[in-house]
Amino acid sequence: MNIAVLVKQVPNTTEIKVDKETGALIRKGIPTIINPDDLSAVEVALKLKATHGGKVHVFTMGPKSAESMLRELYARGVDDATLLCDKAFAGSDTWSTSLVLSTALKRHRFDLVIAGRQAIDGDTAQVGPQVAEFLGIPHISYVDEIRGVDATHCFLRKKEEKQSMHLKCPFPLLITVLDGIAKPRYMNMTHIFNNASRDVEILDNDALAIEKADLGIKGSPTKVKKTYAKSITKKTTAESLAPEDAAERILAVLREKGGMPDAL
């Protein structure tokens, strides 16, 4: 079974701070990580490979610096890695990003494409489904378990708000996976060492030959009109109260808001 995994290098958003004066993100010095959902996606792919054979090929669109992330994935056991890197790709929204990724995927034949549910910098969860549409294959989002595969079909569990669904879909297909689907393995040092100099395939738009008009900020249907940091709306100041008094204050608010059960 040949599997492609889409992985993105993202800033570690828990470490991002906002400049309270200017409202701008302070990105300097923020460590980058592999998007957590994507790391789980790689792990499921490696597990499938272990039981069913085939190859795992990871793809990322991003700056040259994303190469190090791909090398780290070699150390985890992926077979091939491709970096899609071109100035023309910069500033792409999900539509353009998906076009680039799907164009690269079309150079191969994959039975299964796995994307993370969402990237923690954009949180859009759109790239997976859009790539599937461009490839003309079905997709299933929010998959939290691969229940099995046979020669022709994949059996999955999809998680919705109030229920889970067991779905069956023929290959080829794309799934987006929740990070709970698999726990990423620990890497051992020899693997990291042995893969430190392995080549990553780097493709630019000369190779992909996508219309310039469909790429980057210009080619993206959505435009960012403005960005701003969250305004802090300080409603009241917090008070130190003795526990008895605190309890009374809470009861008072409960009563005022009709939050007390009828019996009370």
Added chain:
Amino acid sequence: MRYDDGKDCFIYIQHEHGVIENGSLELITKAKELLSDTEENVVAVLLGTLDQNTHDTLADYGADAIIVCEHPDVSAYDCLNHAAVLTEIIETHHPKSFLFPGTVRGRELAPRISARVHTGLTADATRIELDNDEGQTHSLAITRPAFGGNLFATIITPDHVPQMATIRPGVFEMKKVNTPYAKRIDHTTDVELKSPIEIEAIIPKENDNASIADAKLIVSAGRGVKDCLDMVQHVAKTLNAELGASRALVDDGVVAKLSQVGQTGSTVRPLLYMACGISGALQHTAGMDKSETIIAINNDPAAPIFDVADLGIIGDAKEILTHLMRRLDVSNTP
């Protein structure tokens, strides 16, 4: 898709077993409010059977018209079949915007359509306004949190129609209008519906009754009350409140994921939200700061949760809950 003639705001009606998803009704109400001074209509798009009850509900919340496709192959949700018919509806009616509830299904379906019709899609938005800047006749300016809630971005789609967005459920109110009337428009489909996806089983979640998104009263626990979680649960139970939680406790495995409030959990807007031992990270407050009243208990005077609280109490949650329980239990015994 590039058109000049787009008008009207379409809203995808997610429904199951005759029950319409609140997220869809919230969007009807919001769109109605935004477009009330314009010539544009709010059009509910429903794939499946439109009985009188459903028709009335959609009209009640403000739909001016309802496009319905009653083809048996779209009566139940299927991403590929729904994408095919919705694309056909877009190509027939040329809406100016198309909004989807930001549910699992909405977020699975909308991107597929946006890729197919070549238009812009904004994900999981929390705010919509009319964009009346130079010549933008009633396009939408759609705002969403990014970078883990640290930043907000306002997104427009100037050159493509329909402008699409998924909107986070629970951020807008649903309100009935005074003189409900909605015109019915039947859509017969010519597309071949051939989704290969088969449903083998549907497994309801245990604990399905805990629908925290609709709760009027939520008592919520964070890592600061991990060692007295039973007290928080007791208070919640006595008050008939739902139990909420920060992701910290969900990740620690002591509270069910279903109870998580925040960016990657539920968005809630109860009458009263009581946060016990929650620091108030942006990812958490993004999901609860619209609550009507917020009480926060935290022993750290600098905890950011106090920035959104109406009543902020600096103190030990365990001690305060002990007293609160005592008072509640006393008044509870006849």
